[in-house]
Amino acid sequence: MISLYLEMFFVFAMIGLFCFGGGYGILPFIQGEVIGRGWMTAQEFINMIAVSESTPGPLGINVATYVGFRMGGIAGAVCSTAGLMMPAFFLVMLVTRLLRTEQGGKLWQRFTIGIRPVVVGLIFYAAWSIAKTVLMHTGTAGIQLDWTGVFLAAAGFLAVQKFKIHPVLLIGTAAILGALFAG
Amino acid sequence: MQELWKLFWIFFRIGAFTFGGGYVMIPIIQHEISEKYKLMEEEELSELLVIAQSLPGVMAVNAATSIGFNLKGKTGAIICALGVALPSFLIIVFLANLILRYNDNPHLQGAFQWVRAIVVGMIAAAAVKLGKPCLKNGRQLVLIAAALLLAAADVHPVVLILGGAAAGYGMTRPEEKTAKEGDSP
Numbered sequence: 001m002i003s004l005y006l007e008m009f010f011v012f013a014m015i016g017l018f019c020f021g022g023g024y025g026i027l028p029f030i031q032g033e034v035i036g037r038g039w040m041t042a043q044e045f046i047n048m049i050a051v052s053e054s055t056p057g058p059l060g061i062n063v064a065t066y067v068g069f070r071m072g073g074i075a076g077a078v079c080s081t082a083g084l085m086m087p088a089f090f091l092v093m094l095v096t097r098l099l100r101t102e103q104g105g106k107l108w109q110r111f112t113i114g115i116r117p118v119v120v121g122l123i124f125y126a127a128w129s130i131a132k133t134v135l136m137h138t139g140t141a142g143i144q145l146d147w148t149g150v151f152l153a154a155a156g157f158l159a160v161q162k163f164k165i166h167p168v169l170l171i172g173t174a175a176i177l178g179a180l181f182a183g
Numbered sequence: 184m185q186e187l188w189k190l191f192w193i194f195f196r197i198g199a200f201t202f203g204g205g206y207v208m209i210p211i212i213q214h215e216i217s218e219k220y221k222l223m224e225e226e227e228l229s230e231l232l233v234i235a236q237s238l239p240g241v242m243a244v245n246a247a248t249s250i251g252f253n254l255k256g257k258t259g260a261i262i263c264a265l266g267v268a269l270p271s272f273l274i275i276v277f278l279a280n281l282i283l284r285y286n287d288n289p290h291l292q293g294a295f296q297w298v299r300a301i302v303v304g305m306i307a308a309a310a311v312k313l314g315k316p317c318l319k320n321g322r323q324l325v326l327i328a329a330a331l332l333l334a335a336a337d338v339h340p341v342v343l344i345l346g347g348a349a350a351g352y353g354m355t356r357p358e359e360k361t362a363k364e365g366d367s368p
Contacts, residue, residue, distance in 0.1 A: 016240045018341045022205040024309055028340040050298040056202050057271025060241040065275040077276055091238050092248045099234050112237055114351020117323040118343050120314045121330025127306045134299045149300035156304025171298055178297025179290040
């Protein structure tokens, strides 16, 4: 049990040290490090994104807390969340001063010019994997597309992209309608 | 002590009432710290926030840690980070408890089934928005494609991110050199 706590602490510390790009920057790590270890199913993770979008607070903290709590109760939640947050202390104490010098700032900028597009590619791939998990089902008749899902996903895309509808409103509506009509 | 408590409370409120993560939180942090409570000069604060946003990890935690460290040292860093993370921690522990308990309820399952599909659309929209600034630059496009393909081939994201940093360093070298030559007396 102790080893699980340690493992969660260090896996989330690694994510905290390498996830770039804010909120969705955590997506590329979930498949291999969290779902792959059996800490959470893909569906639970996507549920968690929805919960996270409709409650205050950062996605990373929410995912770490949920996974930790699910695997090891309150102590587990503390371990994984502390792990995720720990690199911030070292980065702030050791790196921020360097980055505020002209040379350090320039060097960091050169690194991030390459990191940004890589993160975009990683998030595209993660988004594709999530879409496959949610919208395709492998049944007896081979791979089938869930047409209700495809319609809802398209509606979600347009609602955010074109009509700038607030995520909380969108998710709340989908949840109520889903509770009544899905299944 | 009183000031630490005040800092904790400022970040706790930001963590408790801001929907949408880092990008939404940064302007609110700016308003609270420099305009409302006048704890830091605006210029210094924006410099710290720009760095906090470019560092890896949870943006809100980086920002809180950085501000806390600058105002009150290590204790300040810990207090501010705890303040900003605690509300989501408590909310998720509460919700996780409910979700795990009522997992088998058909209405909850139905709600999540529709919500998951909506989330797919929302992630796609976010990905498009994120990718847009990189689309004009040919070399960055190549990096996007390379990262996508290598991720599909199961290469670990940490390796790809380190590779991206190296590529960025290599890509920008010539401009750096000419700038330096121009500067030298």
